[in-house]
Amino acid sequence: MPVAVVEFCLGGAAAACAVLFTNPLEVVKTRFQLQGELKAWGTYQRHYRNVFHAFYTIGRYDGLLALQAGLPPALVYTAIQNGTRLGTYQVLVDMGLTKNLAGENSLPRTICAAGAGGYVGALISSPLFLIKTQLQSQSHEVIAVGHQHTHSGWLQGLKRIYVEGGIKGLWRGVHAQTVRNVIGSASQLTAFVLTRDFLTEKEIFVPSSLYIPITSSMVASAAIVVFVTPVDVISIRIYNQGVDARTGRGLYYRGLWDCALKIWRREGPVGFYKGWSASWFRFAPQTILILSFWNIMQNGYYRHFGKKQTSYVSNQTKPP
Structure with missing residues (x-):
């Protein structure tokens, strides 16, 4: 099998394994980012006060299975997006x-x-992120936040979006998503590489220790929360907004910059970091799991088939 194909498959498999554990955190993060949309702090009812309260509230009103809302498209989206992202890299x-x-x-x-x-991965997987976001925001009217869609399933939802908006409707919000993924991928992988090279060079852990990829992943997760959360909030808002049936345009936002400006004016700077704690709880384990699974799978594959490993994790990154 060509090495390029192997790398795409390994990246996708690692991501799919990770999302099984982190999808409930993605549901919580999405609800937080939609809570109080375009409203000043303190002027709206907070259905979700913190991560743990959000888990309890969703389980109480929507049922425990709701914590895995959007899992099928999340698995496909994550496998395609991360497989393409990590494979391309x-x-x-x-x-x-x-x-x-x-x-x-x-x-x-x-x-x-x-x-x-990150750009290529976002471009290809955008429709899946769209339906995933809309399914994860659906909730009981008592705790509803953001625009409420009425999809009965992810395939039905994609078909409905296509019928109403065509191909363009399936890729609505892709500009925000590509920016999000470029920033997220660049900050995540760069932080991972630099940290791993530092730990390896200083011999803080033995060369084969799992503490190296895990520690590097923890630093990478901190970097992605800081840099990607504002754009993540914008992406979630654009993907979840309702669409005017006559014009096919979003009801709240015309695009990335229009969304950013409205959040700044109506919610202030804090609006861009809504749900940052939920983002940390989601991004941290997902980053650790994806990059650790990827590292383990690469080592296992190349060791089993007797091929020299060419993983990025063995490279030392230095300034030019």
């Missing part, structure tokens, strides 16, 4: 495009390669 690394003229790994080139992987 690894292929660029294997082609030597992250190295400078001296043959050393370049930090700017690594960031660009990670961002490129």
